[in-house]
Structures are given as structure tokens and as C-alpha cells.
Amino acid sequence: xxxxxxxxxxxxxxxxxxxxxxxxxxxxxxxxxxxxxxxxxxxxxxxxxxxxxxxxxxxxxxxxxxxxxxxxxxxx
Numbered sequence: 001x002x003x004x005x006x007x008x009x010x011x012x013x014x015x016x017x018x019x020x021x022x023x024x025x026x027x028x029x030x031x032x033x034x035x036x037x038x039x040x041x042x043x044x045x046x047x048x049x050x051x052x053x054x055x056x057x058x059x060x061x062x063x064x065x066x067x068x069x070x071x072x073x074x075x076x
Contacts, residue, residue, distance in 0.1 A: 027053075 003010070030049070033039050 006014075033041070
């Protein structure tokens with residue numbers, strides 16, 4: 001439960017931890033689809049899935065790498 005006087009870093013840690021765990025859980029569920037006794041799939045289908053995931057991860061990472069910090073000062 002969020003606290004009223006939660007710092008921005010505390011909020012980040014709380015939210016990012018929860019969201020990261022959800023993503024990890026969903027990746028594990030996706031991995032269950034790799035059971036060849038239950039499912040049938042082609043290499044192309046698997047490549048398409050992981051290409052989409054990798055593209056989204058790359059885009060998300062860019063947001064962390066390029067976001068300006070609040071303390072950065074603008075200069076010309």
C-alpha cells in the first residue's frame with residue numbers, strides 16, 4: 001500500500017518491482033507453450049513471438065537510458 005509521504009524512488013521501487021514480477025510470471029507461462037507434447041508450433045511462429053518481446057524490451061530500455069533526470073539543467 002502506498003504511503004502518503006512516499007519518495008519518488010520508493011514509489012518507483014514499489015511499482016517497478018510489482019510490474020517486473022508480473023512480466024516474469026507471464027514469461028514463465030509463455031514458456032509452458034514450449035511443451036511439444038501439448039502444443040504444435042513452427043520455428044517462424046516462435047521467432048515472431050520472441051522478436052516482438054525483444055522489440056518491446058528494447059523500447060522500454062531506451063526510455064530508461066534516455067530519460068533526463070529532474071536535476072539536469074538546460075544549457076545552450
